[in-house]
Amino acid sequence: MSKEFNNNPHRRLNILTGEWILVSPHRNKRPWQGKTEKQAVTDRPQYDLACYLCPTNERMGGENNPDYKKPYSFVNDFSALLNDVKDEKYENGLLYAESESGICKVVCFSPDHSVTLPLMSISAITDVISLWQKEYKELGSMKGINHVQIFENKGDVMGCSNPHPHGQVWAQKNIPLEVAKKIDRLKDYWEKNQKSILEDYVQQELKLDERIILENEHFVALVPYWAVWPYETMILPKRKIAHIGLLTEKEKVSYAEILKGMTIKYDNLFKTSFPYSAGIHQAPTDGEEHPEWHFHMSFYPPLLRSATVKKFMVGYEMFANPQRDITAEQAAETLASLPSIHYSKT
Amino acid sequence: MSKEFNNNPHRRLNILTGEWILVSPHRNKRPWQGKTEKQAVTDRPQYDLACYLCPTNERMGGENNPDYKKPYSFVNDFSALLNDVKDEKYENGLLYAESESGICKVVCFSPDHSVTLPLMSISAITDVISLWQKEYKELGSMKGINHVQIFENKGDVMGCSNPHPHGQVWAQKNIPLEVAKKIDRLKDYWEKNQKSILEDYVQQELKLDERIILENEHFVALVPYWAVWPYETMILPKRKIAHIGLLTEKEKVSYAEILKGMTIKYDNLFKTSFPYSAGIHQAPTDGEEHPEWHFHMSFYPPLLRSATVKKFMVGYEMFANPQRDITAEQAAETLASLPSIHYSKT
Ligand SMILES: O=P(O)(O)O[C@H]1O[C@H](CO)[C@@H](O)[C@H](O)[C@H]1O
Ligand SMILES: O=P(O)(O)O[C@H]1O[C@H](CO)[C@@H](O)[C@H](O)[C@H]1O
Numbered sequence: 001m002s003k004e005f006n007n008n009p010h011r012r013l014n015i016l017t018g019e020w021i022l023v024s025p026h027r028n029k030r031p032w033q034g035k036t037e038k039q040a041v042t043d044r045p046q047y048d049l050a051c052y053l054c055p056t057n058e059r060m061g062g063e064n065n066p067d068y069k070k071p072y073s074f075v076n077d078f079s080a081l082l083n084d085v086k087d088e089k090y091e092n093g094l095l096y097a098e099s100e101s102g103i104c105k106v107v108c109f110s111p112d113h114s115v116t117l118p119l120m121s122i123s124a125i126t127d128v129i130s131l132w133q134k135e136y137k138e139l140g141s142m143k144g145i146n147h148v149q150i151f152e153n154k155g156d157v158m159g160c161s162n163p164h165p166h167g168q169v170w171a172q173k174n175i176p177l178e179v180a181k182k183i184d185r186l187k188d189y190w191e192k193n194q195k196s197i198l199e200d201y202v203q204q205e206l207k208l209d210e211r212i213i214l215e216n217e218h219f220v221a222l223v224p225y226w227a228v229w230p231y232e233t234m235i236l237p238k239r240k241i242a243h244i245g246l247l248t249e250k251e252k253v254s255y256a257e258i259l260k261g262m263t264i265k266y267d268n269l270f271k272t273s274f275p276y277s278a279g280i281h282q283a284p285t286d287g288e289e290h291p292e293w294h295f296h297m298s299f300y301p302p303l304l305r306s307a308t309v310k311k312f313m314v315g316y317e318m319f320a321n322p323q324r325d326i327t328a329e330q331a332a333e334t335l336a337s338l339p340s341i342h343y344s345k346t
Numbered sequence: 347m348s349k350e351f352n353n354n355p356h357r358r359l360n361i362l363t364g365e366w367i368l369v370s371p372h373r374n375k376r377p378w379q380g381k382t383e384k385q386a387v388t389d390r391p392q393y394d395l396a397c398y399l400c401p402t403n404e405r406m407g408g409e410n411n412p413d414y415k416k417p418y419s420f421v422n423d424f425s426a427l428l429n430d431v432k433d434e435k436y437e438n439g440l441l442y443a444e445s446e447s448g449i450c451k452v453v454c455f456s457p458d459h460s461v462t463l464p465l466m467s468i469s470a471i472t473d474v475i476s477l478w479q480k481e482y483k484e485l486g487s488m489k490g491i492n493h494v495q496i497f498e499n500k501g502d503v504m505g506c507s508n509p510h511p512h513g514q515v516w517a518q519k520n521i522p523l524e525v526a527k528k529i530d531r532l533k534d535y536w537e538k539n540q541k542s543i544l545e546d547y548v549q550q551e552l553k554l555d556e557r558i559i560l561e562n563e564h565f566v567a568l569v570p571y572w573a574v575w576p577y578e579t580m581i582l583p584k585r586k587i588a589h590i591g592l593l594t595e596k597e598k599v600s601y602a603e604i605l606k607g608m609t610i611k612y613d614n615l616f617k618t619s620f621p622y623s624a625g626i627h628q629a630p631t632d633g634e635e636h637p638e639w640h641f642h643m644s645f646y647p648p649l650l651r652s653a654t655v656k657k658f659m660v661g662y663e664m665f666a667n668p669q670r671d672i673t674a675e676q677a678a679e680t681l682a683s684l685p686s687i688h689y690s691k692t
Pocket of ligand 2 (some may be wrong): 153158159160161380657658659660661662663669
């Protein structure tokens with residue numbers, strides 16, 4: 001990597017979307033008099049009577065949660081997607097619309113209100129992955145569901161409305177925008193090389209060893225070369241696995257291990273319950289073969305300088321181009337060097 | 347517009363980018379226990395000794411501002427883009443990067459620390475537009491500057507680090523992502539119809555009169571059919587004008603009037619100094635003819651329910667698809683019905 005680039009503005013290509021991002025390494029030096037966030041509250045009770053996600057409590061929709069002991073999922077009481085929408089198209093001059101249908105579910109990671117992924121045991125995280133697998137398979141095999149998006153919004157700064165450890169699944173008819181971008185690129189590479197682009201990418205990253213944070217037998221956690229968010233990371237399997245439904249039992253445990261390891265690093269970065277949105281991109285469930293797919297999980301965390309100062313993706317970023325203030329290498333080095341034991345346990 | 351769509355999830359096409367957005371009209375009914383923002387402080391002194399944008403004060407870079415009386419611009423002391431970057435390309439396996447060069451400027455709208463656009467006079471706003479014109483022309487005619495992005499981040503919730511009324515200009519070599527998307531679509535339509543797509547669109551909107559907020563002789567303010575942010579709006583000239591440098595003196599005043607009118611509506615919506623990022627998209631400055639271009643200014647405001655509850659573009663929106671919780675028509679109706687006098691003056 002040219003040394004010039006490390007200190008000067010440059011653009012990097014996201015090979016999965018074909019989009020360039022602007023890197024301004026020198027810019028994080030500027031003083032900050034802007035907005036600061038409240039630090040996340042970390043000592044919560046194990047059970048909260050007022051929480052609509054805790055076992056046995058009443059939900060917003062009026063139903064009661066069972067006394068669940070393992071990860072538990074249900075249809076969102078305020079789903080953005082509905083399953084019984086009539087198929088319709090609307091076209092009037094320059095206005096184009098069409099109906100969309102789907103299902104939104106909530107996935108509680110644990111009955112324990114007080115925990116988060118980095119504080120859960122490997123076997124408890126493995127149970128979460130098992131439930132994700134079940135949702136991906138069940139929703140994905142429903143008629144008219146061509147895509148299943150699993151994600152987590154963690155922390156109120158990421159729009160999470162309840163601190164009970166949980167994520168969501170939105171399954172729908174149409175392939176969403178961000179996934180559609182990737183499909184084209186993955187297909188292209190597969191057709192030319194009969195290999196997944198991420199299989200080759202992960203090998204190159206392991207060889208270079210400049211952006212790797214964690215590695216185990218089956219998985220790697222790294223800061224992608226084209227990361228946009230300050231401490232954006234990606235967890236991906238070394239071998240090409242199209243979706244989480246195809247993980248072996250051993251791989252599932254490896255996945256849980258690296259998930260725990262990565263989220264511990266995150267919490268240790270600013271000694272806070274680290275906020276992020278995480279999402280798993282995997283093969284569409286449109287009934288077609290997807291030899292090009294290589295699933296991966298990305299983390300988009302907003303914090304930049306401390307537990308209370310985040311990066312704002314606003315004016316320039318909204319109207320022009322994604323932009324970051326530190327390099328991927330700087331972020332990776334910082335994350336890699338952090339202890340692997342959660343700060344609250346030392 | 348099919349009545350079904352008004353209450354059911356559907357997708358709408360952004361004709362300027364080719365991207366679909368998900369609309370979930372019923373979803374705003376859900377209760378909100380999530381994050382609330384601090385209300386913006388609105389009574390500021392006209393001059394603040396601690397403000398590095400006020401006249402005569404010392405800036406972060408060590409220089410002193412002149413005792414300016416009209417809108418004033420200067421090179422950002424912490425520019426994300428630098429102008430003397432060597433032209434370089436880097437390619438290594440699946441890693442692609444290249445140098446980027448440009449200039450970042452700050453535009454103070456007024457010497458008065460206490461005002462915002464909706465509180466300024468038409469003639470003072472016209473002066474701001476004149477400075478934008480000057481920046482667009484001067485920066486745009488510099489060698490190696492092919493795009494000039496004018497924008498404003500207003501409010502600390504939009505990452506604005508100083509409440510002094512100001513915006514920014516980032517000018518650069520490469521055409522940024524969001525603009526590149528639009529260029530393709532504008533060109534396409536121009537080649538097929540010898541008219542700008544926005545000329546036809548604005549006529550259709552005026553005829554339908556479902557999303558119009560304000561109109562004067564030369565300009566229209568509306569909620570675009572494909573709006574993403576809850577109260578997103580667009581100000582556009584009725585005739586095809588490629589960039590603000592081409593405005594007649596009368597049009598410039600019309601533009602100032604609609605800018606003031608629109609930002610007053612915004613402040614009146616939740617009786618607060620309404621936060622947003624605003625940006626002007628106009629013809630690239632690459633020296634080529636751009637008959638397809640029709641400049642427009644968009645506002646992306648984060649607030650959804652009140653002065654303190656915003657829409658979070660997080661998990662699903664980051665990993666899958668832009669999504670909104672009210673329809674463009676609902677937003678337009680609300681905005682159109684608001685008084686045209688600023689709430690602080692009544
Ligand atoms: O340049 P400022 O005001 O310091 O910074 C603000 O605007 C920039 C351009 O949209 C963003 O990159 C920053 O994240 C934001 O905080
Ligand atoms: O579904 P929730 O948790 O109420 O809402 C949160 O996640 C959704 C999906 O990313 C977003 O659309 C909302 O803006 C956010 O507040």
